[in-house]
């Protein structure tokens with residue numbers, strides 16, 4: 082291998098390394114890129130809230146919504162003030178949850194909703210919910226929080242009971 | 258040339274200068290030969306043995322999985338350990354067996370086939386190999402730490418991997434090291450191919466194996482860093498309070514899928530393009546005809562590589578992408594069938610009216626052609642969104658990717674070993690044992706994996722140690738096939754060792770139709786240093 086080839090090889094190695102480092106950066110850049118693209122063209126399915134405009138009430142049937150509350154790794158008090166509500170599909174109802182921050186420090190937490198049966202989730206349209214954003218509770222604070230929602234009228238007729246469950250997770254101090 | 262740069266250059270050329278001075282000598286003896294070697298043949302050999310060892314290790318895990326699934330109920334392992342087996346089996350086979358085996362082929366063949374004395378960066382070459390050892394130790398060692406080895410599947414999806422113990426950190430570190438090794442290897446291969454070809458060896462005269470590796474190396478440089486980034490984000494989510502994929506902190510687990518599969522789909526071509534190259538060398542040699550449609554083969558390989566960057570979504574049809582997204586990924590995926598089809602038709606046309614003989618490499622190459630095509634077709638089936646939504650995470654998927662990775666990539670590797678072993682070792686393998694190995698592999702493989710299509714269509718989920726009674730029959734056959742396939746690889750191991758130790762001398766041009774430089778320009782056995790003065794290619 083002569084000197085000229087050696088030099089050429091090193092130049093090419095430099096270029097290829099630039100590609101590799103660039104692709105490493107691209108991997109990280111994909112995180113904000115996806116967010117931006119999905120928000121810009123409205124593909125962000127995680128932020129679709131109360132999209133339906135149908136406010137007709139289907140009085141011919143009744144659905145029972147049981148309210149559950151739990152916390153993951155947060156030994157404080159979090160409970161549903163209403164145990165269960167009976168409602169007609171389409172009817173707008175308001176229920177209340179309560180947090181007592183017994184931890185003696187400020188806590189920022191985020192609630193996530195899930196339902197049983199799982200398939201019922203898409204028939205619940207929330208107008209107002211403490212789960213839309215992070216909640217910060219001062220030490221010792223007690224707060225009641227409403228959830229305003231409807232069960233959509235196109236919910237299947239055999240869906241007579243839905244368990245609506247909220248779980249609070251503590252938001253790590255640095256969050257991305 | 259200035260004195261300073263001259264000194265510098267001769268320093269860097271030390272091994273090579275040494276090589277020229279002692280051209281008639283063989284390599285130094287003992288372990289240090291392998292430790293410090295910068296010879297592309299030695300490094301190729303080490304890669305191939307490493308891959309073989311990892312193949313047997315990953316194969317043992319696979320047999321553990323099949324033993325557990327032989328009948329319903331839990332027999333041998335608890336479910337957590339079973340999941341560790343499927344996870345590490347996948348990681349070991351992908352990163353420890355298939356990829357290093359192809360790099361081994363590249364090391365042996367790229368310099369020989371382009372008429373270069375060695376790789377462009379011989380010392381870095383040594384490094385790329387030895388990095389594999391700590392990575393392998395981390396993967397194997399992760400079985401013995403509290404909590405057991407990673408159990409989230411080889412794709413390392415959050416949130417499961419965020420919750421598991423220290424073994425996941427070991428796995429992530431192993432992936433980092435393997436990534437660094439692959440990138441160094443790729444830089445070496447690209448530089449060798451682009452800068453070090455013998456006079457007259459134009460790009461469009463290069464054997465197809467060299468072409469496929471050139472394109473594969475570019476894919477590796479483009480996507481291994483993305484994987485490194487993805488697992489780094491897992492690591493910081495686990496230990497440094499970030500929330501890239503942690504929903505509680507505003508992150509999104511499906512984000513990981515997008516990043517992982519942006520790497521993951523090109524990765525499957527990284528594991529198959531060099532196989533295309535090997536097959537494109539073997540079929541013409543035994544058909545005694547030149548490869549049909551050489552230029553179209555090159556362009557097809559390049560188009561497959563480019564398209565591989567826009568199809569990652571076909572792994573995530575069930576995550577809730579909008580219909581437009583699903584349709585885009587479906588059509589883009591189907592488009593890849595066009596260049597792949599070009600290749601399959603070219604191979605068949607190469608064999609058409611050829612004077613074929615059926616020695617072991619040819620048998621494995623034809624086995625590749627038939628079975629890889631089946632895997633390609635089941636891939637097309639899975640590309641259809643509504644079909645995939647029902648078949649997602651079932652054994653149909655398992656059957657599909659084993660048809661492309663075992664009877665695709667692995668059969669090509671085995672074919673290549675039988676094809677070049679006479680040249681590399683200077684000795685001829687036992688043809689009878691080779692044929693026995695082929696037929697047992699063929700029967701065992703199909704018995705193991707064809708029924709998994711039926712199991713998947715019937716709804717059996719993957720990565721589960723127990724199953725409903727209705728799946729019992731086909732699982733039993735699949736396990737029997739897996740054991741036949743697994744143990745027949747020991748025949749291969751024996752055949753290779755026996756050849757190296759006591760095979761009959763091979764001819765310079767062992768295969769009548771082989772026409773690349775290593776067959777036409779070099780004696781058998783080959784000297785330790787070849788093409789020290791480059792050949793003139795016309």
Ligand SMILES: [Cu+2]
Nearest residue numbers: 521522569572
């Ligand atoms: Cu893919």
